[in-house]
Amino acid sequence: MKTDTQIMNELAVSSGYIKPIAEADAKALKLLLLEMYKDIAALCDKYNLEYMLGGGSCLGAIRHQGYIPWDDDLDMMMPRSSYEELIKLCDHGELGDKYEIDVPRKDRESRNTFLKIYRKNTLDIEITSENTPGPKGIFIDVFPMDFAPKDAWMRKIKGLFSDVLQIISVCVLFAKYPSQRYKEFMMQDKEAAKRYKLRMTLGKIFGIIPHRKWVWWFDRLNACTTDTGWLTIPTGRKHYVGECRPTSVYLPTTKAIFEGIEMNVPADCHAYLTSMYRNYMEVPPVEKRERHFVYKFKLPEE
Numbered sequence: 001m002k003t004d005t006q007i008m009n010e011l012a013v014s015s016g017y018i019k020p021i022a023e024a025d026a027k028a029l030k031l032l033l034l035e036m037y038k039d040i041a042a043l044c045d046k047y048n049l050e051y052m053l054g055g056g057s058c059l060g061a062i063r064h065q066g067y068i069p070w071d072d073d074l075d076m077m078m079p080r081s082s083y084e085e086l087i088k089l090c091d092h093g094e095l096g097d098k099y100e101i102d103v104p105r106k107d108r109e110s111r112n113t114f115l116k117i118y119r120k121n122t123l124d125i126e127i128t129s130e131n132t133p134g135p136k137g138i139f140i141d142v143f144p145m146d147f148a149p150k151d152a153w154m155r156k157i158k159g160l161f162s163d164v165l166q167i168i169s170v171c172v173l174f175a176k177y178p179s180q181r182y183k184e185f186m187m188q189d190k191e192a193a194k195r196y197k198l199r200m201t202l203g204k205i206f207g208i209i210p211h212r213k214w215v216w217w218f219d220r221l222n223a224c225t226t227d228t229g230w231l232t233i234p235t236g237r238k239h240y241v242g243e244c245r246p247t248s249v250y251l252p253t254t255k256a257i258f259e260g261i262e263m264n265v266p267a268d269c270h271a272y273l274t275s276m277y278r279n280y281m282e283v284p285p286v287e288k289r290e291r292h293f294v295y296k297f298k299l300p301e302e
Helices: 004-015 023-046 055-063 080-091 152-176 180-186 190-206 211-222 269-277
Strands: 075-079 099-102 115-119 123-126 139-147 230-232 254-258 261-265 294-298
Touching: 023 075, 023 080, 023 115, 023 139, 023 261, 055 075, 055 254, 055 261, 055 269, 075 080, 080 099, 080 115, 080 139, 139 211, 152 190, 152 211, 152 230, 180 190
Parallel strands: 075 139
Antiparallel strands: 099 115, 115 139, 123 294, 139 230, 254 261
């Protein structure tokens, strides 16, 4: 069965509904993301926080020594203890006044299930988030890495609860802040339309409980800093169980070159990337290349 991301990618290619960012803007965006990364990395280094590239950014470092050519974002991962400390530092203004963050809070609405760090005075609005609350600028994703149970069955049980909470939180968000552009996009394909309607129905049912609570419960369920020998990224592309790997796959970090800059990557990139992408050195065909569905974009003014 195809994932939502695969269906949306294929639909974007066939329909032409979503236009790519202009080439000049894409280049400027990548340079800005590098500037943002350097600021975040400098803060992490100052306080001895652990961090590394994750997902497509790690893949880009290994396969392309930089950005994946058709990609336009930058992903980081941090063990939960460092992740929580970074949030505190950002709350205290340590990252500087150029930035703002959005992260699950007990008493405040957030559309995100993990930390996003935004550059102020920019726009990067996707069709799924045009009406959601919070910052709408160019961002870097920071995914928390949580310790998972040693026992395989316990990992599966916890993973089931984690995935259910995440699905509910996303459905409630879409139902509470619906996007007409997203609806029109999904209605172009029979399977996509079916999933859209199911998502909205679930969102309305579970929406009797505020969205911020679902996101907070999801975050608190997963938060674990007790070393078990297993780490997972619950908000990763493969969700809780699919992201579970021995701690030695991730830590201690090693180095790789990304756009001419030495950056931290997982200890065993081959094991990590193989589990994520299988034959990760093969360049995928156009219809399988992941993209972002941006409809409004603005770089910071000089």
